[in-house]
Amino acid sequence: MSDVPTARDNDSTTGDDATVPAAPKWGRLPTAPAVTTVLTEILKHGPIPRIEVARRTGLSQTAVTKAVARLAEHGLISAHDHRRSSAPGRPVQPLSVHAEAALAIGITVRVDAIFGVVTTLRADVRHSIHRPLASTVPAAVADSVATVIDLLLADLGPDAERVLGAGVAVSGEVDSDLGIVRNSPRLNWTDVPLRDLVRERRELPVLVDNDVRALSVAEEWFGIGVDANSFAILTIGAGIGCGLYVNGDIVTGDHGVAGEIGHLPLGPSELLCTCGRYGCVETVASTSAIVHAIRTTRQDPLLTMREAVALARGGDAVARGAFERAGSVLGLALATVANLVGPSSILVAGESVANYDLFDLRLREAFEAHVFGSAGACTIVAKSHTFEDWARGSAASAIQALVKGKLAAQS
Ligand SMILES: [Zn+2]
Structure with missing residues (x-):
């Protein structure tokens, strides 16, 4: 593909000689069911009034308040947002996620290049890079994925500690639960344990997903799907x-x-x-x-x-x-x-x-x-649509798995 760039396009704040930071202490999001439900609503619909979170989730306002307090303990909700207003007549702040509190890496593997991004918890892209891919042999791809992860973490410097996990997406049939690419005709892969290959190289939670499904997750939580039923x-x-x-x-x-x-x-x-x-x-x-x-x-x-x-x-x-x-x-x-x-809308991308x-x-x-x-x-x-959008989809897929407690369970 002639239009795939072959050099890094996004200069980092650190130089190319930047050293990779020590392995971050991978954090986890609180995953009690009510907390997950409330966090999902605030991520998708925030800023959103507390009463609206209760209405949408079916939880009591007390349960919502407890969940919000727990999220505030983890720095996921701004401190001024989670306190109840005590003064009569004082407006209550709507709830919104502190998106920079946690970061995710998203990677998409194409036949001739790998694209990687770091996003906030709301899938806003902070850094992006791409590297040419000389071979689609699984071990070589895993090496390149690890290199892209290193470069993205180096770009982040101390903020690398806030990266909670990575999503890696490829085309084809993928068993996300097991982290195995069942069949990818374009990469010529059958039953490749991509998650384990990456995790052998870098110690962080990894979700492997189909690239179009990952893109769908990005739209479900942060795009056209936010208010759609289908x-x-x-x-x-x-x-x-x-x-x-x-x-x-x-x-x-x-x-x-x-x-x-x-x-x-x-x-x-x-x-x-x-x-x-x-x-x-x-x-x-x-x-x-x-x-x-x-x-x-x-x-x-x-x-x-x-x-x-x-x-x-x-x-x-x-x-x-x-x-x-x-x-x-x-x-x-x-x-x-x-x-x-019978979808309400069809998005044409790619x-x-x-x-x-x-x-x-x-x-x-x-x-x-x-x-x-x-x-x-x-x-x-x-x-x-750009290749960066595919990588952002991978990050969104990892974020969703993190919020639902599915990524931590695999680490
Ligand atoms: Zn066909």
Whole structure:
């Protein structure tokens, strides 16, 4: 992929010769059920009045007050917020999380590069770096992940002690409970114990997750999902992914596979997919499929994606046709998702969103032609997307696991 940068893009406050700090004392968040529930509400909806937390969670105000006091002990709520107002008429401060009190690392592994960020507890990015990846052999990837963790911790200096854990996401089937990548065609991995490989190298709690699922967690807690009952994310790029959030839960499926709309058979039946089947959405709509189609018709085997986009924007009929076919198939896929799940909105993200103008019209035409009844009330929103956003998703996934007590349990 030609547009993947190969050098660090975000100078740290320390130089490249900065030494890695001593291993931080990994902290843990309080995880009593009521505390977890209250912290989740304040993270997602804060600043929020105490009475509103009680209403949303079904907890008594006394229980909320106890939970808030516990969170304040850990520095997660600003001190002035957690005290009850005693003076009559004095306004009560709404509750909000002290986002800098705890930090998380998020890492996404691509075929040719690793991207890493440090975020606050509210998934705001503080630092980001990227490193080229010379090999996708699991041990080499784990070495690079450890290096990225070291660099991010060095950037933080003394604040490294506030990092509570790391999320590492890859494409493919992932068993997050066991930290095993079951199958990642793009990395050519089968049953890789990535969590253990990273933890053998660096002592910190690690959550391994599927990259689209991690992105869905970021939207669930800190994006379009905050007030939604159901939403979907479509990611377009080298692969076509889909995250589903239905009736308050991210859909994971019983077998580690859910939302694989890139492999719905909505494309031409004669096109062979990288998965070995025919007619998948990815045979028409992935970046490599689009470029391949234009290369073949123009008999130009060296054409790049960047050149394909320039041709299409310049009105070249062959190039425009390839993007429009991709848009039509993606629209069919989105109508399928809307008809099955009925989300309030579908977010279109991923690297190819930069070229969304070339997909948009056909995508919406196909969607509207095939969406059923009220499912068509679903709004489709395109969101600019970078590799850093993928890494932020990994951090959000780690934050959610931390808050729910699932990350600490693995350490
Ligand atoms: Zn396929």
